[in-house]
Amino acid sequence: MKNPTFNVPMLVLFLCFFTCSNEPLTDSTDSEENDFNSNILDRITSFDEDEHCVYTNLIAGQHHNTGSVTIDVDGDKLIVIYSTNDDWTLGTTHLSIGICDDDWVPTNGSGSPKIGHFEYTEPYSIEPHQVIYIIPITEIGDNYCFAAHAEVQGPTGGETAWGEGTSFSGNSWAMFEEFNLSDCKTDIEHIPT
Secondary structure: OOOOOOOHHHHHHHHHHHHOOOOOOOOHHHHHHHHHHHHHHHHHHOOOHHHOOEEEEEEEOOOEEEEEEEEEEEOOEEEEEEEEOOOOEEEEEEEEEEEOOOOOOOEOOOOOEOHHHOOEOOOOEEEOOEEEEEEEOOOOOOEEEEEEEEEEEEOOEEEEEEEOOEEOOOOOOOEEEEEEHHHOOOOHHHOOO
16 A cells, blocks of 8 residues: 655645635725725815816727816825716726826837836726726926826727827827826815815
């Protein structure tokens, strides 16, 4: 009779499966931050068009105004919200944002943006008609640029959408927008609700 052999990797996997916990690793500060972010987002999403630091149309298929992209500032955070009207829903979104210079967005040799290389694709929150990014302001500067790309679904089918602005130099219809951080309201928590 043969001696039973132990498969060490299987034993580790077995132990991990039965002893590891699925509880989220959060503490009270994470919960407090999520409540704080939720409170700010409730206020921002109720803003009128002219109350946002940046408001631009979300254009699909070069011709359809499907909603908007807004940017607001809360202390050291940029809050970027993609919103669609009732006829359109959001799919995957991509966002590139930085201080305007030659390297703020990844581009190919012809000057078109490389959407798959944009630094933001994991939003804070996503719903069929709204996607929210909360981005720390880590660079010091005033003149920012952003390119907001989205896949949308609507009456004309699936479309590519961009936040309306200036065309890139490449062969695509991709667009970007520029804004000055110093022009933005930065005290969102004291804005009356």
